[in-house]
Amino acid sequence: MPPRTRKGRPVDIDTAKALLAETFELAESDHRDGAPVTIPSAIVAATERLFLSKTQAYRDALPSCAIARIIDPEIDIRLPATEYGENAFSGRSLAEKVVTPFLRERSVPTSAWPFLSALRGGARFMKGGEPRIQQDKDGFAAMVEIVDYLRQSDAETVKNYLRYLMRRFIELRESHNITLKRISKPNLEQLSCLIKGMLTIKSGGPHPSAARHSDVPDHKRVSRSRMGS
Numbered sequence: 001m002p003p004r005t006r007k008g009r010p011v012d013i014d015t016a017k018a019l020l021a022e023t024f025e026l027a028e029s030d031h032r033d034g035a036p037v038t039i040p041s042a043i044v045a046a047t048e049r050l051f052l053s054k055t056q057a058y059r060d061a062l063p064s065c066a067i068a069r070i071i072d073p074e075i076d077i078r079l080p081a082t083e084y085g086e087n088a089f090s091g092r093s094l095a096e097k098v099v100t101p102f103l104r105e106r107s108v109p110t111s112a113w114p115f116l117s118a119l120r121g122g123a124r125f126m127k128g129g130e131p132r133i134q135q136d137k138d139g140f141a142a143m144v145e146i147v148d149y150l151r152q153s154d155a156e157t158v159k160n161y162l163r164y165l166m167r168r169f170i171e172l173r174e175s176h177n178i179t180l181k182r183i184s185k186p187n188l189e190q191l192s193c194l195i196k197g198m199l200t201i202k203s204g205g206p207h208p209s210a211a212r213h214s215d216v217p218d219h220k221r222v223s224r225s226r227m228g229s
C-alpha cells in the first residue's frame with residue numbers, strides 16, 4: 001500500500017509559540033504605554049466588528065492565520081484545513097497547541113476550539129466560503145477582509161497586525177475583569193451583612209424570633225395570658 005501523501009504545509013509549533021510570546025510582550029507594552037495604533041483604519045474597524053460579535057470563533061481564529069502567514073509566506077491562510085490543498089494549513093493545530101493555551105494562561109477570554117465550533121463544516125476564509133452553520137454574516141465578512149489584508153501583506157506588516165490583535169485581546173481581558181468585579185461587589189456586600197448578623201446573634205443580641213414576638217401588642221399578650229389561666 002503506497003504511503004499516504006501529506007497535504008497542506010506544516011507550521012513549526014515551537015517557532016509559533018516563541019513568536020506569539022514575543023508579540024504578546026510587545027503588545028502589553030503598547031497597552032501600558034498607550035502607544036498609537038498604526039493599522040489601517042478599515043482593518044481596525046473590521047477587527048472591532050469581530051470583538052463585538054457574539055461568534056467568538058471568528059476573532060479567535062485570526063491569531064493562527066497571522067502566525068501561519070508570518071512563519072511561512074507560501075501558506076494560503078484562506079484555507080485553514082490541510083485537506084484543502086498543498087498550500088493550506090491546519091488552523092486547528094495552531095489554535096489548540098499554541099494560541100488557546102497561551103491566551104488562557106494569561107486569563108484572556110477565548111474559545112477552546114474556534115475551528116471546531118462556528119467555523120466547522122468546511123469553512124474557507126473567502127467570499128462564498130462561509131461555514132454551513134452561519135451565525136454572523138457581517139462578522140464572517142469582516143474576518144475575510146482581515147485575512148485578505150494579511151495575505152497580501154509582507155511579514156513585518158503581519159507582525160504589526162498580530163501585535164495589535166494581541167493588544168486588543170489584552171483590552172478584552174481588562175474589560176472582562178472589570179465586569180467580574182462589578183458583578184461580585186453586591187455579593188460581597190451581602191456576605192458582609194450576613195457575617196455581621198451572625199456575630200450579633202453570637203454576642204447575645206436580639207434573635208430574629210424575638211423581633212417577631214415583640215410585634216404582638218402588649219394588651220393582646222395580656223389577654224392571651226388571662227385566657228390560658
